[in-house]
Amino acid sequence: MTTLLGSSELGAGAYRRLTNLRAHSGWRGIRRRPRMTAMVIALVAFLIVAAVEFRTSYIQSHLFSRLADRMHFHMGNGASEDIAFPAHGPFDTRLGYVQLPNYIAQLSREGFTIDRQARTSSTLQWFQSLGGFPPYREKTSAGLTLVGARGQPIFSYRDPAQIYLSYDDVPDLAVRSLLFVENRDLLSLRYPRRNPAVEWDRLGLALISFGASSDGERSPGGSTVATQMEKLRHSPRGRTTGPIEKLRQMTSASLRAYHSGLNTVDFRKQTVVDALNLIPLAGFRGHGEVIGLGDGLQLWYGADFASVNRALRTPARTGPELRRQGLALKQVLSLVIAQRRPAHYLGTGRDELEALTESYLRLMVAENIIGSDLGDAAIGARLTFNTTPPDAAPLSDSVAKAANALRLNLAKLIKTPSFYDLHRLDLTVETSIDRKAQAEATALLRSLREPEGLSELGLTGPRLLSGSAPAQVNYSFTLYERGAGSTHVRIQTDSLDGPLDVNAGTKLELGSTAKVRTLITYLNIVADLHDELRTRPSAELNRLVQQGDPLTAWAAGQLLENGDRGTAAIVDAAMEKKYSAGTGERFFTAGGMHRFANFNRRHGGQMTVSYALQQSVNLVFIRMMRDIVDYHLARIPGAAGIFERADHPRRDYYLRRFIDMEGRQYLARFRPQYRELDPTAIMSHVAERAKYLRPRLAAAFRTVRPDADFKQFSAFIRQWAKTPPDDEEGMRKLYATYAPDRLNLADRSYIADIHPLELWLAGYLYTHPGASWGDIVAASADVRQEAYLWLLKPNRFAGQNRRIRTMLEKQAFVPIHKDWQRLGYPFETLVPSYATAIGTSGDRPDALAELMGIVASGGYRSAPRLIDRLHFAEGTPYETVMKARPKAGVRVLRPEIAHAVRRGLVDVVENGTARRAYESVTAADGSAMMIGGKTGTGDNRHMRYGSGGRLVGSEARSRTATFAFFIGQRHFGTITAFVEGAEASQYRFTSALPAQLFTLLAPVIQQVIGDRSTAQPPAPAPAPAPTIRTDWQALLNRPNPLAANREGFGNPPSLLTSFDGWR
Structure with a gap:
């Protein structure tokens, strides 16, 4: 026993106490009781060992180290059967580990498969099944990273953004501040194996206080910094809900401490670094949750992290240096304190925080943690809070469009609509974008805003840019590459400032490309x-x-x-x-x-x-x-x-459908005139529409207010008529002449020279202020039919045929639209007009590019992909790599048709409107590559016509020019130039502009094609050509889409735009 006790750090004192006990007068009595003697010796030995263990953690170090050594993970191919994901915890939620099962399931539905995933040891699985937090080297800062097709960075976000990389980077004053407030003996080197997760004296006091307190949350805490890190990272809502949760935190922290060996000194130093980097500091307007000392200093105090560290590290020799150091210390110490109740101390409790910080500073001086001069300087400094939201980190113009498109695509893939949440995921995404080519294309498009150099580029002259401001013209460019089983987006950019993606987020009238x-x-x-x-x-x-x-x-x-x-x-x-x-x-x-x-x-x-x-x-x-x-x-x-x-049985059906449709259109047209008016203003507007003429006013009033008495009628006429009746008899005659029971709605509206549905709507809104569109449509069902009774008369046969033709034409465009959608047309309707053939229904650049890809491939459609691979939670037990599954193209076009159209589009480039693009791109052997395409120009105007089709007005809406192209069988895309608004009338450019721009972009295109231009993609697995037939009976039985309650249908047919001059 002497040897055993002497070998321990407490052995000498214990041995002397045991000798004195042996000499005690009762010792011989105890010897006579062997069983009692053994129990006393065992108790004493246990107390001695426990006292030693509490200080040195000798036994714990061996137990936890051996157990932690069996908790490991590695990556393997395919899905893992034993992986377990966390269910809660602020850290695990923010980094996406909690949601990862949902992301995997959603991506699987979107055509991705698990390529590699973490495999965990059986011991780690057992520990996780008990609710433990797996021990591994956790990340201090993480976030979303997007990389291009060749590994080039496109976008990166890190939260927290400003961190200490190692213990050596942390100023000593920052370490002392943390330890003094939270865990003063954490870095003691006396016991190198000490378990940083447990301090038995603090734990015992906390348990006693917890048991005596009616509010466990307000009792003194027993947590060490290491245990607090487990709580803040992994416990539900970052809180300790009871003894079981505290035990889970302590056990997990202990395993993490010994995961790298018996000596915990390095782990304890890293704990200091992590604690400072991950302090929770409430939410800041315009930023969100603030994590870590670095971001906290910048956001809450407007202080530069590097400057604060420099002030804390540099010896203060002068008054100004001492004041700077004092302020820096106070700011750091205040944030360390604030993490206890961050929302309070950094919100309404700022004065309380300052007072508490100064109390701690006095204690630090009293205990010689800091000098009195520094303490006085820190106490004398004032905490000034920042109120300015931070500016978002600017994205390079060259990659901003790609980054936005990729983030939107990613958000849609994993159903995470908030960029705030998306940016904080521990995720690296490999994309198909060629960053270098994207940057060069974007730079070229943006350079075209300046007039200098346009002539040298061949962009000025007839049908190009001439005279008008080039900065008003915006450009977009897409380039795709078809591969084995997928289509890759290589370039997707435009010259617009802001997040709008012209290629995928607009509807433009692209002229003759619709041909x-x-x-x-x-x-x-x-x-x-x-x-x-x-x-x-x-x-x-x-x-x-x-x-x-x-x-x-x-x-x-x-x-x-x-x-x-x-x-x-x-x-x-x-x-x-x-x-x-x-x-x-x-x-x-x-x-x-x-x-x-x-x-x-x-x-x-x-x-x-x-x-x-x-x-x-x-x-x-x-x-x-x-x-x-x-x-x-x-x-x-x-x-x-x-x-x-x-007498055809379907005539009445189509006529009444037409009446219903056009009646709604007119109501939608009139509604904005009356929607915001009160009853008095409605009557004033009706009087104005009646031109203040006595018969028109009378007919309008008796229609809008059919139940009004003679006195109300007389007051209205005398108020608004230019020449009211001279006497009461004339007024009564006027009142009776236009009574609703004498003249029908059509007659009264004819006399008032106001559309009958406008008069009805004025009357309805007079008695039903604030009525919704649905209410108006439901209430007007009969009156819409009444307003068109003239159309149903037998002598209106020719007019009826025109209306029936209009309805049948709309019906005929249903299968046309279905055919277009099969080839990637992106919108839900087509304008039922022959002008759709020359672009009036609009299109989208990326959808037009997809059409070029279908033609170039011989009739196969393969949906373009921006994202190829997603790497979640790298270096963690939750690590998962998902990649896009190759998918054979679907045949959507007969090969005979694809080949005929391809020949025609090649002819457009070689001999037609896109001649400028001919031989612009060469293969690896120097030969000119086959280029096909279609040009289109849209001079898009709102045209107003009078009777007989006479043009009475024209207003420019936009001007567009497009070149949709394919190069060989693998590459295709679009180039678009456009001007929005009334300024479009000043421009005369045509599709010659994007065709010329294609030649300028040819070097960039050549770079993407590279030496792969001679290689042909593997032929996609054939899929059966769809049967393109229309089930007319099913279409006829469908609910009438015109019966839906909608805000409006645009202008009536007589006001539809006519189109002229596309190419």
Whole structure:
């Protein structure tokens, strides 16, 4: 026993006490009781060992070290069966570890698969199953990182942003401040194996106080810094909810302390660093949650982290230096104290925080932690709080658009709409963006704002930039690369300031690029007709030639004349079919008569479809769209003979649908005039609309207020009429003449010269102020029909046919829209007008690029991907790597049609409107690569027409010019120039501008293509071509979309825009 006790650090004193005990008079009595003797010896030995253990942690170090050594993890291929994710904890939630199972499930649904994932040891699994926090080297700062296709950084966010990297970086005064407030013996070197998770004296006092307190949260804490770190990182809401949670924190902290060996000195130093880096300091307006001393100093005090550290580290020899050091110390100490109740101390309790900080400073002086001079300087300094929200870290212009697009795409993939939450995820994302090429393309587009140098670039002159301010013109550029199983976005940029992504977030009228979609729809119909008619007997084909719609008649004629030569032959023949390019015809479409013009006035007469595509001739595609619409009209069940027979059973159905539709449009047009008016103002506006003329005022008043008595009528007429009646008899005659029971709504509105639905709406809002659009639509159901009773009269046969044609035309555009959507058209509707063939329905640059990719690939559609790989929680037991699954392209276009369209688009570049782009890009061997594309110009205006189709006004809305292209079979994209607003009227550029810009971007494109230009992508696995047929009966049975309660439908058909001059 002497040897045992002597070898311990407390052995000598204990041995002397034991000798004195042996000499005690009662010792011999004890010897006579062997059992009692053994118990006393065991108790004494236990107390001695416990006393030694409490100070040295000798036994704990071995137990926890051996246990922690068995808790490890490693990465393996594929999904892990034994991985466990945390369920709570501020740190684990902020970094995304808690949500990681949801992210994995969501990404799996979006076409990603687990490539690699962490595998944990059985001991670690057991510990996690008990609720323990796994011991590993946790990150001090983490966040979202986006990297490009070649590993180049695009975006990086770290929270906290300013940290100490090591213990040596921390000023001694900052260490002393933390230890004095939280854990004074943490860095004691006397016991190198000491467990930093437990201080038995503090724990015992805390347990006694907790048991005696009615409010456990207000009792003194028994936590060491190491245990507090476990609480702040992993406990639910960062709080200790009871003894079990405290035991979990202490056990986890102990395992973490001994995870690297028996000696805990280095761990304790790192604990100091982590504690300062991860102090929770409430939330700051414009930033969110503040974590760590560095960010806290900047946000709460407006202090520079480096300057504060320099002041604390530099010996203070002068008065100013001492004052700087005193202020820095007070700021640091105050934040260390504030973390106890951060929302209070950094909010309404700032004075209390300052007083408490000064109390601690006096104690630090009294205990010689700091000198009195420094203490006086710190106490004399005042804490001045910052109120200015921080500026967001600026993104480089060269990558800002890519970073925004990638973050939006990522947020959608993992369903995390908040950038605040997204930025704080421990996640590295590998993307398809070529950062270097993106930066160069962005720099070029932005340089075009300056007039200097535009001439040298070949961008000035007719149909280019000339005279007007170039800074008003914005540009966008996309470039995609098709690979095996996926399509990669290599460049996606524009010259706009701000987060709006022109390529993916806008709807632009891109002019004649819509001719490609129209052409494909036309060729699809021809191919379908070939399949449908090729086995029909000659007699039936002859009948179709005479009685069929134009496309059916043409296809039947081809089969009669040439026989069945296959799909490719009839598609080629359709490309050589001739249409008139003449501009003299007026077209009834979208409810009105319209004229269209060609860009080149010399284009007229008959020409082939292929030549019209090459030269972008408008009227050919207008007539082609008319044929497409007629093809679908002929296949609407029950519509045959509807224009010839007045007793056709479907006429009334379509007329009433038209009345319902146009009635809603007019109500939506009138509503803004009355919506905000009170009843008095409504009557004032009605009087103004009636031009203050006595009969018109009378008819309007009796319609708006049919229940008003003679006295109210008389007051209104005398107030507003230019020439009221001279006597009461004249007034009563006026009152009776326009009574609702004598004249119907149409007659009264005719006399008032105000649309009947406007009068009804004024009356409804007079009695129902604030009525919603749904209320208006429901209440006006009958009156809308009443207002159009004139249309249902037998003598209105021609007018009825025009309205029926309008409704059938809308119905015919349903399968056209479905066909366009199959090829990536991004919007939910098409404008039911022939002008859709030349761009009036709008498009989006990225969707147009996707169409080019379908054509270039031979008819396969593969959805573009911005994100290739996601690496979550690197270096943790939750580490997961997910990558995009290769996915074979889906055939959406017959190969015969894709090849025909591709030939036509190559001809556009070699001989047509995109000639400037010819031979701009070369392959690795120096040969010119095949380039195809389509140009489009949109001079987009709001046109107002009077009676007889006379143009009475025109207002510029925007001007666009686009070149959609493909290069070889792998690369495709778009270039767009556009001006928004009334300023667009000052510009005359056409699609020649983006075609010329393509030549300037060719070196950037060449860089992306590199030496892969000669390699062909693996052919996608064939998927069956979809059957492009329309179930008309199903469409007829669908609910009428016009019956939905909506804010409005735009202008009535007579006010629709007419389109002119696209190319």
